[in-house]
Amino acid sequence: MKNTIFRKKSVDQLLHQHGKVQLNKTLGAFDLMLLGVGAIVGTGIFILPGTVAAEHAGPGIIFSFILAAIVCAFAAMCYSEFSSSIPVTGSAYTYSYVVFGEIIAWIVGWSLILEYGLAVAAVATGWSAYLNSLLAGLNIHIPKAVSGSFDPANGTFVNLPAIIIIFILAFLLTKGVKESTKLNTVMVGLKVLVILLFIVVGVFYVEPTNWKPFTPFGTSGILSGAALVFFAYLGFDAVSSAAEEVKNPQRNMPIGIIGSLLICTVLYVAVSLVLTGMVPYTDLNVSNPVSFAMQLVHQDWVSGIISLGAVIGMMTVILVMLYGSTRLTYAFSRDGLLPKVMSEVDAKHQTPKKNTWITSTLISFCAGFVPLDKLTELVNMGTLLAFTVVSIGVILLRKNKEISTDGFKVPLYPIIPIISFVLCIFLMTQLSIHTIIFCGIWIVIGLIIYFIYGKKHSLLNK
Structure with a gap:
């Protein structure tokens, strides 16, 4: 079993492997919920509703959000059982190591690196667009050449604001997770207030005629819309990456x-209803639909506040997804599958400082040079693959006699895990063939790295 690619880790090994390499337990349930809302509410509420409503679902985008939320809710219950049973950093990668073995764990983890890394890059790119809009309103203009991804025909060469924000938040993460969550709490509070402001003011400008027809693209539009707005829910799985730094994970992780998933679904549906009621869905294909809607009804002061809220709100998404990315590569390294430098913990701040800077540098390259639309679909594929494995993995987890029975258990077992698995596979089929091909190439690259380095250096060899 020692040299096989399907060798598994026992739960006892995971819970007692840390030795000197250990992260501080500082987070409670409220911290986790705010981490989740911080990661989820961002691009999904400030950018996606416009393009998806205009091109795919019309006002029926609310059904797309609800369908995507249902898929996520089933997957979230599976994640909750895993994270309360195996409270170790690494999210779906670590869970797969226990129930499927090393090679499947590597593929899942490698897919999650694609998810977290490109999600940070995508949101940083969207953040840059809102920052440019906000500064333009103050008559401050960033030179065009350094304000967009590489596109010489359009006169843009590098997205400098996107690169800078990633490095600023990386610096914050190196100072400690508790310090990062304090700032996250403030920013999430401001972000939710801005969203509520839009709903309260916007509801007075809703014209019910804008909701007709409610589903102009039919069922197929709602389904393809669900596959795209799935991007809006990314982040709750990053919460499970914090398991090792949580006090009482059996209670607090679920x-x-x-909790964060429920809060975000209510906000998404409310914003989408008001947005498509204020503006005909055909006019919403803009990069800043929420502030754009307020400009149309001459509420420029609200539009300015929303732009500021979007800039603050997207920073929390970048912060939490970057956190998830660094903790994942930390788990890889601690298991011997990546070089040791990625799991070195800074003595003063108890954070993987070198890992954070290496990861942030690679992600900032994508944020600086790759267009937003190319990033979002790729993120969804990596996530759905991880969700699929976690959903079916719960069935194998229940059969593992090592696992404590004290934590959260998925209700209606095994029906919910099976439904979650089927729905994730279905949403995968709604993505473009180019996305599926690129994801396949990414996995092949990962397998090459595993067989050249990871298999040989894995701690399970010892």
Whole structure:
């Protein structure tokens, strides 16, 4: 079993492997819920509703959001059972190591690196667009050449604001997770207030005629819309990456994961209803639909506040997804599958400082040079693959006699895990063939790295 690619880790090994390499337990249920809302509410509420409503679902985008939320809710319950049973950093990668073995764990983890890394890059790119809009309103203009991804025909060469914000938040993460969550709490509070402001003011400008027809693209539009707005829910799985730094994970992990998902679904549906009621869906294909809608009804002061809220709100998404990315590569390294430098913990701040800077540098390259639309679909594929494995993995987890029975358990077992698995596979089929091909190439690259380095250096060899 020692040299096989399907060798597994026992739960006892995971819970007692740390030795000197250990992260501080500082997070409670409320911290986790705010981490989740911080990661989820961003691009999904400030950018996606416009393009998806205009091109795919019309006002029926609310059904797309609800369908995507249902898929995520089933997956969230599976994540909650895993994270309360195996409270170790690494998210779906670590869970797969226990129930499927090393090679499947590597593929899942490698897919999650694609998810977290490109999600940070995508949101940083969207953040840059809102920052440019906000500064333009103050009559401050960033030179065009350094304000967009590489596109010489359009006169843009590098997205400098996107690169800078990633490095600023990386610096914050190196100072400690508790310090990062304090700032996250403030920014999430401001972000939710801005969203509520839009809903309260916007509801007075809703014209019910804008909701007719409610589903102009039919069922197929709602389904393809669901596959795209799935991007809006990314982040709750990053909460499970914090498991090792949580006080009482058996209780707090499920509250954090499921609670943040419920809050965000209510906000998404409310914003989408008001947005498509204020503006005909055909006019919403813009990069800043929420502030654009307020400009149309001459509420420029609200539009300015929303732009500021979007700039603050997207920073929390970058912060939490970057956190998830660094903790994942930390788990890889601690297991011997990546070089040791990625799991070195800074003595003063108890954070993987070198890992954070290496990861942030690679992600900032994508944020600086790759267009937003190319990034979002790729993120969804990596996530759905991880969700699929976690959903079916719960069935194998229940059969593992090592696991404590004290934590959260998925209700209606095994029906919910099976439904979650089927829905994730279905949403995968709604993505473009180019996305599927690129994801396949990414996995092949990952397998090459595993067989050249990871298999040989894995701690399970010892």
